Amino acid sequence: MSKYIIEGGHRLNGNIKPQGAKNEALQVISAVLLTSEPVTIHNVPNILDVKNLIDLLRAMNVKVEKIGEHSYRFQADDLDEDYISSADFVARCAGLRGSVLVVGPLLARLGQSYFAKPGGDKIGRRKVDTHISGLSKLGAMIAYNEERQAYYLVTVNGLKGCYMLLDEASVTGTANIIMAASLAEGTTTIYNAACEPYVQQLCRMLSQMGVKIEGIGSNLLRITGTDHIGGADHTILPDMIEVGSFIGMAALTQSELTIKDVSYDNLGIIPDSFRRLGIRLERRGDDIFIPAQDVYEIETNLDGSIPTIADAPWPGLTPDLLSVMLVTATQCRGSVLIHQKMFESRLFFVDRLIDMGAQIMLCDPHRAVVIGLDHKMPLRANNMHSPDIRAGIAMLIAALSAKGMSTIDNIDQIDRGYEAIDTRLSSAGACISRRE
Numbered sequence: 518m519s520k521y522i523i524e525g526g527h528r529l530n531g532n533i534k535p536q537g538a539k540n541e542a543l544q545v546i547s548a549v550l551l552t553s554e555p556v557t558i559h560n561v562p563n564i565l566d567v568k569n570l571i572d573l574l575r576a577m578n579v580k581v582e583k584i585g586e587h588s589y590r591f592q593a594d595d596l597d598e599d600y601i602s603s604a605d606f607v608a609r610c611a612g613l614r615g616s617v618l619v620v621g622p623l624l625a626r627l628g629q630s631y632f633a634k635p636g637g638d639k640i641g642r643r644k645v646d647t648h649i650s651g652l653s654k655l656g657a658m659i660a661y662n663e664e665r666q667a668y669y670l671v672t673v674n675g676l677k678g679c680y681m682l683l684d685e686a687s688v689t690g691t692a693n694i695i696m697a698a699s700l701a702e703g704t705t706t707i708y709n710a711a712c713e714p715y716v717q718q719l720c721r722m723l724s725q726m727g728v729k730i731e732g733i734g735s736n737l738l739r740i741t742g743t744d745h746i747g748g749a750d751h752t753i754l755p756d757m758i759e760v761g762s763f764i765g766m767a768a769l770t771q772s773e774l775t776i777k778d779v780s781y782d783n784l785g786i787i788p789d790s791f792r793r794l795g796i797r798l799e800r801r802g803d804d805i806f807i808p809a810q811d812v813y814e815i816e817t818n819l820d821g822s823i824p825t826i827a828d829a830p831w832p833g834l835t836p837d838l839l840s841v842m843l844v845t846a847t848q849c850r851g852s853v854l855i856h857q858k859m860f861e862s863r864l865f866f867v868d869r870l871i872d873m874g875a876q877i878m879l880c881d882p883h884r885a886v887v888i889g890l891d892h893k894m895p896l897r898a899n900n901m902h903s904p905d906i907r908a909g910i911a912m913l914i915a916a917l918s919a920k921g922m923s924t925i926d927n928i929d930q931i932d933r934g935y936e937a938i939d940t941r942l943s944s945a946g947a948c949i950s951r952r953e
């Protein structure tokens with residue numbers, strides 16, 4: 518099993534550039550299935566989840582050409598319908614969460630698809646009810662196939678647009694419904710739609726491909742279906758979760774760091790959320806400059822009470838940054854309650870941070886109180902196992918600040934979403950190596 522070996526206590530310095538966004542990449546790459554025309558996508562991150570999705574597309578007979586370090590041309594003009602009904606397809610889909618995103622486009626294009634129990638992080642129950650209910654409102658019929666352990670979706674008379682109010686603003690659920698609605702007859706209105714930049718970008722790419730979409734960026738979308746979806750040339754935004762991870766890394770290691778080309782206007786509430794931890798980050802053009810500070814003082818509420826940092830659907834704070842914010846707070850001055858509302862098993866990794874000397878009380882699976890050590894007592898090195906992608910990066914951040922040598926194994930979890938993180942951090946002054 519591959520591992521990272523980290524000698525902590527070195528400050529980072531210089532510049533670091535975020536990769537393309539993992540969650541956007543999974544959506545827009547799946548959308549190439551909607552058309553037989555070529556689609557070119559730039560700024561594709563070289564990460565495990567994307568590689569697995571591209572392999573899945575290749576297995577469906579999509580032509581994939583790598584035309585640059587981070588650019589690909591896809592053409593889905595000869596999809597293998599037999600493969601899509603095969604056990605191998607279902608098994609591959611089960612390998613990554615992002616594979617749920619091929620269901621909507623395949624259903625719309627071919628009239629059938631399987632919804633395998635998806636893989637991805639084990640961070641609590643991860644239901645697909647919103648996807649299934651949205652697609653069935655568009656006219657899909659759904660049956661559970663015991664043998665394949667997957668839902669089988671089929672359309673008989675094609676998909677038809679309708680009004681729907683989602684039970685929750687599911688990110689991948691909204692994306693799936695938008696993609697299916699793009700080839701449906703008539704207009705689909707989705708209320709309580711997720712509106713993360715990932716979804717906005719998908720909508721922009723589909724607009725370029727000839728689909729009329731109104732309400733982009735809001736939770737009320739109107740999609741007018743078309744029977745001809747054309748090609749596109751699309752560039753993926755920088756990964757906002759990686760930007761947040763670098764901010765946390767700089768603060769915990771008391772480093773001065775510039776994060777380049779972050780697409781600041783698409784970061785929403787993220788910079789201000791880190792400012793609440795006392796980090797004086799500055800916007801410089803489209804970069805973020807983070808100064809080294811002696812003290813990072815957590816802002817209390819106006820009445821002086823302990824603040825809460827909690828996740829919420831966009832434009833609220835993304836749940837994918839709470840593990841990073843939690844580890845960052847361990848060396849701030851003051852206390853904070855971290856409330857992970859969406860996922861129920863994402864905070865258990867705090868035990869590893871407690872082993873390192875962090876002062877954390879896990880109140881229940883969703884809430885942890887962090888009492889910052891104010892950089893008066895460094896964390897101790899530790900040997901850890903990464904349970905999920907964001908706990909993994911939080912452990913990596915802790916290890917970078919801890920005195921001595923730490924190891925993190927099961928780093929496939931980190932590789933799912935962070936491109937060559939060891940090499941990139943080494944260029945910024947970290948002492949980290951990878952052992953296979």
Ligand SMILES: CC(=O)N[C@H]1[C@@H](OP(=O)(O)OP(=O)(O)OC[C@H]2O[C@@H](n3ccc(=O)[nH]c3=O)[C@H](O)[C@@H]2O)O[C@H](CO)[C@@H](O)[C@@H]1O
Pocket residue numbers: 540543614615642643644685686687688689690711830835836837858859860
């Ligand atoms: C491949 C991909 O894009 N994965 C992201 C996507 O996963 P994914 O699309 O799977 O996540 P969902 O948005 O469906 O929901 C995530 C969790 O939040 C809960 N929930 C969701 C919406 C809501 O209004 N209330 C609520 O409680 C759901 O029940 C679920 O447990 O969105 C998640 C939530 O931002 C992110 O953590 C994942 O990184």
Ligand SMILES: C=C(OP(=O)(O)O)C(=O)O
Pocket residue numbers: 539566614615636637638837906907934
């Ligand atoms: C939960 C995440 O990913 P996935 O949905 O792909 O498991 C994440 O990126 O933090």
